[in-house]
Amino acid sequence: MNDDSHLRETPLARAELLRGHFLHVVRDTVRLPGGREATREYVLHPGAVMVIGLLDDGRVVLERQFRHPMQAVMIEFPAGKLDAGEGSLACAQRELLEETGYRAREWAFAGRLAPTIAYSDEIIDIWFARGLTPGERQLDEGEHLDVFSATPAELQAWCFSGEVIDCKTLIGSMWLQNVQRGEWALEWSPRQAAPDAGQSAP
Template identity: 40%
Template sequence: MEPMDLTEKTLSREDCFDGKLVHVHVDQVRLPNGQTAAREVVDHVDGVAVLPLDERGNVLAVTQYRYVFGKTLLEIPAGKLDPGEDPVTGALRELKEETGAVPDIFLPLGRILPAPGCYGEALYLFLARGLHMEEQALDPDEFLQVERIPFPEMVHRCLTGEIEDAKTVVAVLKAKVQLNL
């Protein structure tokens, strides 16, 4: 049996909102069966996230209030890429801004698509080791607390659902499996 072409072809686009971080549009598409459907799309700038491990095997994690969910979440340091910025450069910048850490070793953990059903963002994940601590440089609208949490505890919290942030769960579990941490 020959595989079906699953491609949806764009017929039209209606721009709905153009903000600082996101652009929202509704596309009319032709489905593989010839029917049409609407696709609501949120284009978002790409981002980076870093799993920083200190010499004692602790993760430098950040707790910050996430307005959309109305609560604080424990996450790994992360942020958006500037236009044209290389993911490694952006990740190193975000790590230093949020935690003050500068690594000797910086390894890629891959790229993920957080919500591909409607959200156009890719996140580049990294592992940082051999950390040297310098000054934090938080953005004016950024408020967070840095904590050091043993890596096995981070794994446990990811597996029990206590940590809900997708990029954090993926980075922790990838590091656990790929690096046998």
């Protein structure tokens, strides 16, 4: 690994700008590698998961949900943020059940995604799930979304046409393609129980 000390910034102080119901925004004062000081404003995030659910017929589980900042209905893979003290797999299992009603027989951790590195420390863990069985959704109050399925080819076409622009779903589609081609391997295991609290990765 190359030495990156000449690129690193040294944190000096932090001021809180906003602590809302969801967003926590701070301004850090840092010392740049050249010695000058600068400020960095960004969002602190508890972390999140995304689930690529594979149906037995080869289709994938997707959602359509209105996203207020975009003022548009977006096509996405199921996803959600971690609750306090919640492990990554436990969150993936919970979000899949709550949003889609599906439970999975097997799970595989794929990797991590940092969607907004310039203004947030959010990390999204990418999970694959298979052996899905349907059930009742458990949506949060005020949560409205449609669940549907599509072939990987249909999803890829929507990514190419611009109908899908959600970052995590674009990355999920890339992961799916490489897994299906046999170029990226997954380690599947029957994970029925949630991991220990605080476990942020498998």
